[in-house]
Amino acid sequence: MEYLKLIGILIVIVGFALKKDSILIIMCAAIVTALVGGLGIEGLLSTLGQSFVDNRSMAIFIIVMLVTGTLERNGLKQAAADLIRKVKGASAGLVIGLYGVMRMIFAAFNVSFGGVAGFVRPIIMPMATGAIEASGKEPNEDHVEELKGMASGMENITWFFGQVLFVGGSGALLVQSTLKPLGYEVELLDLAKVEIPIGIIALIVGIVYYYLKDKKLTKKYYGTEGGKK
C-alpha cells in the first residue's frame, strides 16, 4: 500500500484546516509517516534530530531578538511614527501607499513597527481619517471601514513580500532546507535576489490598487471634488 504513505500529508491538511494545535499536527504526521514509510522509531528520531540540527539556521531570529526588544525600548516605533507623520497634504489612499513604501523597505531589513495593533491603529488610521478631514469633509463611516481594510491589506502585502527580501529571513531558510534533502543546494542571497522584482511589483500593485479604490470611494461618498486639498 504505497498510498498509505500519504496519510501524513492528509494529517497536515486536515489538522491545519481544523485549527488543531500546529505542533501536535506536525508530530502526528511525522510519527505516522515514519512508521508507514518503514523508518521505524529509530529512523524517526535520527531523521528528526539530524534535520533539526541541520536547520538551526532557522532559529537565527533568536539572536536577532537580542536587539529587537531593546530597539523598541529606545523608541524605534516613535521614530517610525514621526517619520511617516512628515507626510503632509496626502489623500487617505496616498497615506496608505506611503506607509506601504516605508513598511516594505524596513521589512527588507527585518524591522517591524508593531503591526496592526502597534502601528496601523494608533498611527496610520488617524492619519488617514485626518487626511479626509483636512480636505474639509466629514469622514464617512463606510469609507473609513474600507480604509481600515486597505491599511491592513497594505500591511500584509508589504510584510509578506518585503520580508522575503531580507537575507536570512525564515521563508528563504525554509525553502533552502526543503530543497536540500531533495538534492538542490541554493544560496540565501540568490533566493532574496529573485524576489526583488516580485517585491517591487507587489508594492506597486498595492499602492495603485488602494489609491484608485480610495479615489473611487471618495467620489462615491463625498461627490466629485475628491479627497485632496
Next chain:
Amino acid sequence: MAFFTDPSITIGTKLLEVIYIFMGLMAIYTGVKNLRDKENKSPVGTCVFWCALGIVIAFGRWIPAVGNGILIVIMVVPAILQKVKVGHVSAPTEKEVDTNYKKIGMKIFLPALMIGICAIVCALIPVIGALTGCGIGVILAAVILMIYSRDNKPVVFLNDSERLLSTVGPLSMLPMLLASLGAIFTAAGVGDVIAGIVGNVIPEGNVNVGIIVFALGMMLFTMIMGNAFAAITVMTVGIGAPFVLAYGADPVVIGMVALTCGYCGTLCTPMAANFNIVPVAMLDMKNRMGVIKNQVIPALILIVVQIVYMIMFK
C-alpha cells in the same frame, strides 16, 4: 574542539557555530528565568521546552542524531500540552520609551538597519556568509545602542530578548519543525508516491504546466491550511521537485517564488487568522471579511505575475 581547529572549515562556519552556542544559551536563560519566575503558571513545562531547545541549538553538532531527536520529542511535549507559558513581563513603560526616544531620536534607525546591512555585506563574502553576517550585525547594533545610552546594559538586552522569546513561544519553532517534517516525508518516499499520482494528470516533461500546477497548488493549499510554510514543504516534495525541478528548471527561482505564490493564498483565507481576522477585531471593523476583501484583487494579480515570472526565468 576538533571542529574549531579544523583548517578545512571556513571561519564563517566556525563563527556561526559560536552564534548557535550563544543562541542556545539565550534559550536556556529563558528557560531558567521562567523556572524561577513566581508569576509563571507553568514554570517546569516552560523550562523543559526552552532548555531542551537550547541544548539542541547550542550543542546539537556534538550530540548523536538520535539523541537530538529524543531532545526534540522532550521539547514538544510541554508545547503540545500547553504547558509553555509567559511569566512576568517587564515591558518598557511608555514614559521610559519616550525619554529614550527624546535622547536618541532618528538615529535609532542606524542600529535597526544594521542587521540587514551586515547580512547582505557578509553574504557577498563567501567565507563568512549571510547568517554569520546577521550575528555580526546584532553585535554591532548592540554596541551602537550601548553608545547611545548608558542604560542599555548587557542585562537589558538579555531580559528584553527573554521577554520576546517567551511571547512568541513554541510557535516560533514551527518553521524548523515543518522543515524536519519535510525531511521525514522525503526519507519515507512520500514525494515518489505523489509524483506517481500527479504524473497521471500532468503530461510528463511539460515544465510550464508543472509550474502552473505548483503555483496554483501552493496558493490553494495555503488557503486550506492557512500557512504557506506548511504548504511549501508538502508541495515542493510532491510537485515542485518531480514535475518542475527534475526537468532542469532553476531551483532558486521555482523554489522561492513558489513560497510567495503561497503568500497570495495567505492573503485570501480566513484560515490565516493572525493576518486577516485579528486585524478586523483590532480595528473595530464591522465586516469580518473586510481585510480579505481588500486583498483578493492584489493577490490574484500577483499570482498571475509570479506564474509568468517563473515560466520566463525557469
